[in-house]
Amino acid sequence: MKYVIGVDLGTSAVKILLVNQHGDVVYVVSKSLSLIQEKTGCSEQNPQDWVDQTILGLSDLLKTFNGDPIDIEGISFSGQMHGLVLLDENNGALRNAILWNDTRTTAQCQEIYDAVGKERLLEITNNPALEGFTLPKLLWIREHEPKVYAKADKFVLPKDYLRYKLTGELQMEYSDAAGTLLFNVTEKKWSKEICDVLGIDLAVCPPLVESHAEVGNLTPEVAEKTGLTNTTRVFAGGADNACGAIGSGILEDGKTLVSTGTSGVVLSYESSNEKEFQGKVHYFNHGAPDAFYTMGVTLAAGYSLRWFKDVFADNESFEEFVADVDTVPIGSNGLLFTPYLTGERTPHADASIRASFIGIDGSHVRRDFVRAVMEGITFSLHESINIFRKNGKIIDTIISTGGGAKSEDWLQIQADIFDAKVVKLSSEQGPGMGAAMLAAYGCGWFDSLQECANEFLAEDKVFRPNRANVEQYKKLFTLYQEVYRQTKELNEKLVEYRK
Template sequence: MKYVIGVDLGTSAVKILLVNQVGEVVDEVSKTYPLYQEKTGYSEQNPQDWVDQTVAGLSDLLKNFSGDPEDIEGISFSGQMHGLVLLDENNEVLRPAILWNDTRTTVECQQIYEQVGKERLLAITKNPALEGFTLPKILWVKKHEPEVFAKAATFVLPKDYLRYKLTGKIHMDYSDAAGTLLLNIREKTWSKEICDLVGLDLTLCPPLIEAYDQVGTITSEIAKATDLSPSTRVFAGGADNACGAIGSGILEDGRTLCSIGTSGVVLSYEASNEKDFQGKVHYFNHGAPGVYYTMGVTLAAGYSLSWFKEVFVHEESFDDLLGEVHTVPVGSKGLLFTPYLVGERTPHADATIRGSFIGMDGSQERKDFVRAVLEGITFSLNESIDIFRKNGKTIDTIISIGGGAKNEEWLQIQADIFGAKIVKLVSEQGPGMGAAMLAAYGCKWFDSVKECANTFLKKEKEVFPNKENVEKYKKLFAIYQQVYPQTKEINEQLKSFRE
C-alpha cells in the first residue's frame, strides 16, 4: 500500500494526516503553537514554531508507522491564508508573521483604494481591500518598520515558508496568491500595475506555481529528523479554503461548501473567472486545475455558539447545550440572533457592528436562545448563498463540515434555511484531506482531482429541506436582514464605550 501526507497549517495547530490509496486516514497527529497578540488588533506567530511543530509531528507519525517509509510517496500542504512572512536575501525571517486575523491595517486598506482605485482593484484582483489580506500588511511594515522592510527580498505565506524549510525551494501557489491583493486573477500573474501604484518592487513577489505542482523532495536534514525517505516528493499545496474545497469534493458546478468552525465559510465552485460579484464575496483561484471558487465569510460562526456556552452554561457539554433544540419551533418563538460578536465580513465588511438578540420576552427559555443562535449563524451564512443565487448561481447541494455537521437538528436547520440538500461526509478532514489529495494527484495516482475525490470521499448522510420550514425561514430571513441596517448607527455610537 502506498501513502501520502497532508499537512494542514492552521492558526492554532498543525494537523498532519497519513492517508492511503483508498482515502483512509491511517494516522493523524496534531501539534499546537502559540499566538501572540501584543496589542488590540494584532495577531502574530513565530514561523519557526510552525517548522518545529511540523517536524515533531512528522517524526511522531513515522514512529507510529509500521510500513516502509519509501511507501510514503508524497506530501502536500494546506495553510492559513493571507499571513505575511517577510524574508531577507538569505531567506531568513525578518519579523514575526502577521496573520490573517490581524486588523491593524485599516489605514493601509484606504491607501490601496486611493492609489489603485476600488474599481481597478476589483477588476484585477476580484477582491476588495480588507485588513486580513496580505498587501495591506506589507504596506504597514513599509510604513511603520522601514528598517525591516529595507531588508526584505521576498514574501511568502505561512505554508510556503514551511514548505521552503522542508525543501529549500521558494514558491507560492495561485490559490494562496489570490488572497494577497497582488495577483491578477484572470491572467494568473503578479500585477505589476498594482505594485507600481502602491510603490512596491515586483521582485518582492515569489515564483508562482500550481497547487499540485511538485517543488522538489525533502532535504536530507528533514529526512534525518523525521525518518521520512529522502525521496519523498513535495507538492506545493494550497490555501486552506481551496484545500477545504478539494477535501469536501467541491469540484463541479452546483456544489457548495458550508464550513462552520470559529468563523464560518460558504464556498462555491466556479468553472471560470467571468462572473462579477461586485466584490461582495471573495473570488479566488481554486487548488484544482484551471478553476476558481467564490467565498463568503461569517466571522463569528461557531464562536457565537462557544461564546454563549462559555458565558451562560460553562459547565455543560455542547451535546447537553443542544439537547433540546429539536423541541423548539422554527423561529425560536420570535427570537432572532445576529452573530456579529467580532464584527462581520459578508456581506457587511464592518468591524464596528456587534451582535443582537431581538425579540426577547419572559416566556422564552434557554433552549430558545440556543436555537436562535444556531438559526442566526445559519442566516448569516445564507447571506452569502443569497448573493450567489442573485448572481445566477445554482446551489442545490451543500457539503456541511465542522461544528454545523455534528448536530442533527443543525443539519436540518441548514437544509431549511439554505433551501438545499445537505450532505455530511463519512470522514470529515477538510483542508488536511485536500492537501493529501493534491499529493495523491501529484503522484499520478489519479487522472484528475475529481477522480481522486470520487475514491477518497464518501457520504454518510443526506438531509433534505422541509418545504413548510423553508417558507417560514424565507420570511424570517427577510426580517433578519433588517437588523444590520437598523443597528449599525447604534453600534457606532456604542463603540467608545467598548474601549
C-alpha cells in the same frame, strides 16, 4: 500499500494526516502553535515554530507508522491564508509573520484604494482591500519598520515558508497568491500595475506554481529528523479554504461548502472567472487546475454558539447543550439572533456592528435562545448563498462541515434555510485531506482530483429541505436582514463605551 501526507498549517495547530490509497486516514498528529499578540489588533507567529512543530509532528507520525517509509510517496500542504513572511536575500525570516487575523492595517487599505482605485482593484484582484490581506501588511511594514522593509528580498505566505524549510525550494501557488491583493486572479500572474502604482518592486513576489505541482524533495537533513526518505515527493499545496474545498469534494459547478468553525465560510465552486459579484464576496483561484471559488465569511459563526454555551452552560457537553432544540418551533418562539459578536464580513464589512437578540419576552427559556443562535448563524451564512444565487449561481448541494455538522437538528435547519440538499461526510478532515489529495493526484494515483474525491470521500447522511419549513424561513430571513439596518447606527454610537 502506498501513502501520502497532508500537512495543514493552521493558526492554533499544525495537523498532519497520513492517508492511504483508499483515502483512509491511518494516523493523525496535531502540534499546537502559539500566538503573539502584544497589542490590540496585532496577531503574529514565529515562523520557526511552524517548522519545528511540523518536523516534530512528522517524526511522531513516523515512529507510529509500521510500514516502510519508502511507501510514503508524497507530501503536500494546506495553510492559513493572507499572512506575511518577509525574507532576506538568503531566504531568512526578517521578523515574526503577521497573520490573517491581524487588523492593524486600516490606513494601508485606504492607501491602496487611493492609489489603485476601488474599481480597478476589483478588476485585477477580484477582491476588496481588507485588513486581513497580505498587501496592506507589506505597506504597514514599509511605513512602520522601514529598516526591515529595506532588507526584504521576497515575501511568502505561511505554508510556503514551511515548504521552503523542508525542501530548500521557494515558490507560491495560485490559490494563496489570490489572497494577497498583488495577484491578477484572471491572468494568474503578479500584477505589475499594482506594484508600480504602490512603489513595490515586483521582484519581491516569489515564483508561481500550480497547487498540484511537484516542487522538490525533502532535504537530507529533514529526512533524517523526521524518518521520511529524501525521495518523498513534495507538492505545492494550497490555501486552507481551497484545500478545504478539495477535501470536501467541491470540484464541480453546483457544489458548495459551508464550514462552521470559529468563523463560518460559504465556498462555492466556479469553473470560470466570468461571474461578477461586485466585491460582495471573495473570488479566489481554486487549488483544482484552472478553477476558481467564491467565498463569503461570517466572522462569529461557531464562536457565537460557543460564547453562549460558555456563558450559560459551561459545565455541559455540546450534545447536552443542544439536545432539545428540536422541541423549539421554527423562529424560536419569536426570537431572532444576529451573530455579530466580533463585527461582520459578508455582506456587511462592518467592524462596529455587534450581536443582538430581538424579541425576548418572559416566556423564553434557554432552549429558545440556543435554537435562535443556531438559526441566526445559519441566516448569516445564507446571506452569502443569497448573493451567489442573485448573481446567477445554482446551488443545489451543500457539504456541511465543522461544528454545524455535529448536530442533526442543525443540519436540518441548514437544509431548510438554504433550501438545498445538505450532505454530511462520513469522514471530515477538511484542509488536511485536501492537501493529501493534492499529493495523491500529483503522485499520479488518479487522473483528476474529482476521481480522487470519488475514492477518498463518502457521504454519511443527506438532509433535504422541508417545503413548509423553507417558506417559513424565507419570511424570517427578511426580518433577520432588517436587524442589521435597524441596529447599525446604535452600534456605532456604542463604540465609545466598549472596553
